[in-house]
Amino acid sequence: MTDRTLQHRRVHNLLLIQKLLSVRGDSSPFTLVLDTIEQTAKPLISHYIHNAKSSKTDIVFISFETIKPPSNITTFIKARRKDASTLQKEISTIISPNKRTLLIIDTLHPLSHDPTHPLSTFLSIILTPTTSLLATYHTDIPLPPSPTNPYAPSPLTNLKYLATTIFTTHSLDQILARKRAADKSQPEPVFGLAEEKDGVLVGMGANGCKGLVVEMEHRRKSGRGVEETFFFPVVGAKEKIVLLDDYPAFRREDERDGKVGAEGGKEGLSTFDLGITERQRRDREGVVLPYFDAQSGEGGVGGRILYDMGAEDDFDDEEDEI
Template structure:
């Protein structure tokens, strides 16, 4: 990919993820988040609510497992202790916009469908993926790095948690790390064209609080409380050493392979004598072939004269 096109893709996808997380201009009316035991969607939902609060967006939190109201939620609905019609009515009464992030837990088994259900009806997850305009799949950074290292060594990628198939194992090592969450995003535009990208969302740094009298309390950086989103390929642990060497050079990232030569290779190249090189010296003498006979050549002068 040319450097200009690559830079345009990177800039465009970073602007897109920030626009989606801030829920501006109704970019994604229905956002679906797929999480698992290995990586919870809690960091992503917290980031969405923080940005919604900064943008003065009304946030409604419908809880099926959370007991306490999140700090940045404007309305908290405990759907786990209400009937289906009751919590639907509360959501309809509190709803002011049409933007709706929804979490689907991949590791929770579905109940057995009733016998009178249509056999050709799609599963709930398939229907949600069809209706969603943006789909996030959360991954653990530790697991992503382990799978990448296995691919580079051309070995089988490791499995974690329930995928290991071991009795009694629910969570793998490195699950739900505090360093951040890896997001696999699929966004569908109105034109039908899809955008796929991998990101890394880091938690927000601790902010400083200015007390009365101008005294700064607490450590960290002065910020608005938002987490930092970067492309996964730009993460310092995910980036390959070869790419770091190319990007750290003077020429930058200009291609998929390096054409530069070392000083020794350059001297060796200059010392190579090409065949018929002497015939190229001096123009206007016509074409000729220069050949030096060796002792192994069987040459007869009389036969050559004939």
């Protein structure tokens, strides 16, 4: 990838992620966040709340598993042990048709296996032209098959189909560990449940305090998809959101130290010197190449091959003279 292409990708995708976080216009009516026990979506939700508050957007937090209301939200709804119909009516009374509102659902699992009220119907009712939805789905919590139709697609499949933006969270420390192993051509390490060890639920480096890695898939109205991976720092940190390829700890050491030379190549990427000294250049010019004498004849006579016969050669006089 050329520097110009990388710069265009960097500027374009960073502007896009800022637009999504600020909930400006109808950039993404339904944003789905996929997280695991290895990396919770709470830091990403904090970024949404921080940016929505700056843009003076009402924030309605619908809680199924969150006990303490997050700071800087407008309304906190306790949805635990409420059916979809009751929750839908409560949300409708709070949403203002004249002001932009961000709905945040901390988990979709209680709504995903409700046979009396399909999840797609619930989402279509609470979404309005002035409302944006940010919902979290825990991918490591299994759901039982549908009792009415065992051949129906899973709730996660339906959610991925309905969402206009999909965020997948990853642990920063675990991503860096896999990157170091890949750079050394070593097997990638596994963490948490993938280790298949008794008593191990969360792996080393899970839910780190430095930030997280967010994989984005955004679908435009034209149908064209935009995919990118970002580093998200903790809200309030001095660091900024950058592409994962630009994060210093993720880049290889030779890429961090390499500098662009005068001819556009990268210096410092090789372990040996590609240049030659003045003495080496003079010695190279003094070397006589094989059959060099054949090129010293007069012009117009064509090339000649000089060959000295040995005692073991059998020369045939009838062949054409070379």
